Amino acid sequence: MHIAEGFLPPFWAIFWWLTSLPFIIYGVWKTGKIFKKHPEYKLTLAVSGAFIFVLSSLKLPSVTGSSSHPTGTGLAAVLFGPGVTALLSFIVLIFQALLLAHGGITTLGADVFSMGIVGPFTAYLLFRALRALKASLNISVFIAAVISDWITYVVTSLQLALAYPAANGILGSFTIFLGVFAIAQIPLAVAEGILIVIFFDYLKKSRPKLAAKLLGKLK
Amino acid sequence: MKDYIKYGLGILVVVAIFAFSLLFNRDAAFTGTDDAGKNAILGINPDYRVWFQPLWKPKPETESMLFALQAAIGAFVIGYFIGFDRGSKKNLKKERRKKQIIN
Structure with missing residues (x-):
């Protein structure tokens, strides 16, 4: 999902930066609030950020013969909401852009938007909807994490399609980019979902009070 | 079922997913999708000039x-x-x- 440095025209680079910035600022405010009101959540918040760190650093092979990154954003999104996850993703992506030349400063806004905003928002809403439909906690977390990972790459495809319409229009290039990103991502998304459920299940059992509080707090 | 057995089975499934990917196409180069994305861009718009280089x-x-x-x-x-x-x-x-x- 990293769009390489310089690979978005200036208009789109600025457009996505401006779109993402309010979410990142909201994330800073929200994280500060959580730290102040509930210092006992600090370690759990750090560990959901660590999940993004580990998972997004892994380049994994896919059935399509290419390799790609998981995102790891599902856990933070379900536990702390999309605002906090936007900030955590921003930190991970800036680390990768500056130190690893993965993604870039000009494309950071677009990358934060796909991985840190649309993915986590989808996870959060799906989780809430599934819980309202009385799906079990683990199943809700699993589906939220899988879709959060996968939709990230759909958004990247859309961002590239908007910037580079093919001869047959935006839809034409959207299909091309989906072919690159979305199919390769399916097995990775499922694997990510399994890992997140395992950790979530552990968290739920080792800190039942905290987990119940965190999940009940979500409005 | 004990929890650690459940977790172990879950991790086994994850490993199996990637092992299958590797065995399924042994000759593939497994280039990153990020690079494939770059090539797709240049395929659509060969005249595109990268206007900013990584620092x-x-x-x-x-x-x-x-x-x-x-x-x-x-x-x-x-x-x-x-x-x-x-x-x-x-x-x-x-x-x-x-x-x-x-x-």
Whole structure:
């Protein structure tokens, strides 16, 4: 999902930066609030950020013969909401852009938007909807994490399609980019979902009070 | 079923997913989708000029080291968390036992 440095025209680079910035600022405010009101959540918040760190650093092979990154954003999104996850993703992506030349400063806004905003928002809403439909906690977390990972790459495809319409229009290039990103991502998304459920299940059992509080707090 | 067996089976499924991917196409290059995305862009618009270069680009070896570093930072925090939990549980038990002796 990293769009390489310089690979978005200036208009789109600025457009996505401006779109993402309010979410990142909201994330800073929200994280500060959580730290102040509930210092006992600090370690759990750090560990959901660590999940993004580990998972997004892994380049994994896919059935399509290419390799790609998981995102790891599902856990933070379900536990702390999309605002906090936007900030955590921003930190991970800036680390990768500056130190690893993965993604870039000009494309950071677009990358934060796909991985840190649309993915986590989808996870959060799906989780809430599934819980309202009385799906079990683990199943809700699993589906939220899988879709959060996968939709990230759909958004990247859309961002590239908007910037580079093919001869047959935006839809034409959207299909091309989906072919690159979305199919390769399916097995990775499922694997990510399994890992997140395992950790979530552990968290739920080792800190039942905290987990119940965190999940009940979500409005 | 015990939890650790369930977790172990889950991790086995994850490993199987990637093992299958590797065995399914042995001759594939497994280039990153990020690079494939770059090529797709240039396929659609061959005249596109990259207008901004990365400020710094690590050598391939350094790059894998830094990726490993990123994973290590995350794994360290996760390990700390699990260790912290185990430690506090043990302490709790000890204290309960002490109280029982006193009472």
